[in-house]
Amino acid sequence: MNRPALQTPLTPRASASHGDVARLAAQLRERGGGPSWADIAEAIQLAQRVEARHARDPDRPVGLADHLAALSSRVHTLRVQEEHSLLPLLITGGRRALDLASRLMMSEHVDVEVLLLRLxxxxxxxxxxxxxxxxxCALSRLCNKLEADLRAHLRQEDEVLYAALLN
Structure with a gap:
């Protein structure tokens, strides 16, 4: 699913006012982000099918279904953290809490990057x-799309929202 970019004048070097942060957080909450759950579920099913159907092919993606399930779980955990902790804090929180939350979420994104490299x-x-x-072939295309969607979401948060908060 294509989502519009965040509508904000902030750049990574910009200074964010509380109003700017609250507006960005509200936009993130409204638009969601990252790969769709339907795409993730479809990729897991395709991976299971490919691994089973091509079991004798040494080039098959062994362990891909399990890895996609782990990636799905990690993305779900991050979405829950963002939705229930970070975004409300960004809307109402003080400077010290925002700084801590931003650094925490950016470090969580590093974990996702490692999972994407393994993908x-x-x-x-x-x-x-x-x-x-x-x-x-469809599995390969879908995995490529999942990575692109997730990287775009992470980049929006890291380079726009969190970078503005940390300046």
Missing amino acids: RELTRTYASRLGAAEDW
Whole structure:
């Protein structure tokens, strides 16, 4: 699902007023972010099918379904943290709490980056082997999309919202 970019004049070097922060947090809450749950569920199902159907192929993405499930769990945990802790704090919180919350969430994003690197490794950078079945090719495309969606969301938060808070 395409989501509009955050509507904000802030840049990573800008100074954020409490009103700016509250507006950005409200926009994040409204628009959500990252990959859709439907895409994640579909990728897990496709990975299970590809791993089973191509069990004798040494190039199959072994362990991809489990990794996608772990990535899904991590993304869910981050969304819950953002929705129930960080975003309300950004809307109402004081400077010290905002700084701590921003640093915490940025460090959590590093953990997601590690999972994304492993996703690339398991999918051989989203390349299906020559002559691969359509389900395998579809899985590669979907995993590539998941990474792109998640990276775009992380970048919006890290480079716009959190960077503004930390300046």
